[in-house]
Amino acid sequence: MTGGSLGQGLGVAVGIALAHKLDGRSARVFVEISDGEVQEGSTWEAAMSGSAFKLDNLVALVDCNGIQADGAIVMDIEPIAQKWRAFGWDVVEIDGNDMAQIIDALSWARTVNQIPKAVILRTKPGKGLPTLEAREKAHFIRVEQNEWDLLVRELEDQNA
Structure with missing residues (x-):
């Protein structure tokens, strides 16, 4: 529930x-x-x-x-x-x-x-993704279409 x-x-x-x-x-x-x-x-x-x-x-x-x-x-x-x-x-x-x-x-x-x-x-909400970590109201993270590429790059940089 x-x-x-x-x-x-x-x-x-x-x-x-x-x-x-x-x-x-x-x-x-x-x-x-x-x-x-x-x-x-x-x-x-x-x-x-x-x-x-x-x-x-x-x-x-x-x-x-x-x-x-x-x-x-x-x-x-x-x-x-x-x-x-x-x-x-x-x-x-x-x-x-x-x-x-x-x-x-x-x-x-x-x-x-x-x-x-x-x-x-x-x-820390969004931990490891600077774009999400920086959000003021991280409980309501809605990833906008224009942010997907940026977030994918952040994840790829972590795994490089």
Whole structure:
């Protein structure tokens, strides 16, 4: 589902993870939320529930890029990792633009210790493509027809 800045994503994920636990399923639930979304109180209520129900089958991937739909983050959310820990979650912070770190973090998230996991991904939208990195509102990247050739050249330059 897409919950976006309404802050509904983690609550739905907690419900699904709890249902799996109650039904004796070994399934894992992954939810991707953003730093804009964690400004919502319902996200923290869901975080508290995930810990209270010992949902070690739940992993929150928290994309922290410092922007939300309309620009910069409205409320300062730092120190975000400490907040997740305070709510009873296991936490790891990584470079969310580094695929090797993402793979390692997902492997770490498979550990079972009776508490949910949060992976804080420090990201930069459009990473590696200067044209996209420079955009002010990178959440709404629409590549215009006249930009395709430029972006292809940027990618080719990286692989040269």
